[in-house]
Amino acid sequence: MLQALANTLPHFRHTNSGQFFLMAGPCVIEGEDMALRIAERIKHMTDKLQIPFIFKGSYRKANRSRLDSFTGIGDETALRILQKVGREIGVPTVTDIHESSEAALAAEYVDVLQIPAFLCRQTDLLIAAAQTGKVVNVKKGQFLNGEAMQWAVDKIRQSGNQHVILTERGNSFGYSDLVVDFRNLPAMREFQVPVVMDVTHSLQRPNQSSGVTGGQPALIETIAKAAIAVGADGLFIETHPTPATALSDGANMLPLDQLEALLVKLTRVRQAIQERGDVELNQLP
Structure with a gap:
């Protein structure tokens, strides 16, 4: 499944390493310098650990609780930044789309089109994304x-x-919390597609009285380890140099300077599971 994905994405490296792949970056594109800086740092980490990497950044945030919430720096401005990240850093890029009319535009700039969770049943949106020929990531x-x-x-x-x-x-x-049912990962793998665990969004606390989504970032490592343990092909992690100052979803993002240590732990989990699997296969009669 991963090799088939790799064949469709430019610069999708280390696909034979046995590693999970990583979708990571800020919640939203805040500016060119920050996007390039974050992408470069993550690429350095993932190259060292042989983890295939797709840079993530929303060019616009359409699903906001409050009217005064930050939504973006301008659609084409942000999309051009994503395109520049892909070309200069040498990684595939992913961004989310919200309406059918956005699919063709976004597809000119990025490699993967992402369908937000609330929109996963929107037939016209799924068709429009599919018809671009890009990889489609559906939450x-x-x-x-x-x-x-x-x-x-x-x-x-x-x-x-x-x-x-x-x-x-x-x-x-309930009304203001999420829970992860890890049975969903093997269930979705039955469709012969790569399956990703969105670690940071699964730790959101939506519908807070302030109108700003909360989160539980202290549990990022727990959810990520569990996902690797049950066979996730990839992880989705939003990260920012200073989540407290991030313009969107800072409450559940991982500080960028903590990402490498987490990835090291996760590669060890993946390696241990693979080694255990090899031992069990060798013991079969």
């Missing part, structure tokens, strides 16, 4: 189980695009 809705994502995969494939990723990001738990 599982907070209101669905893993098995229900079959229909999103079918819509994309039946629109002529076989390049699909599915991402788990938790399920609604």
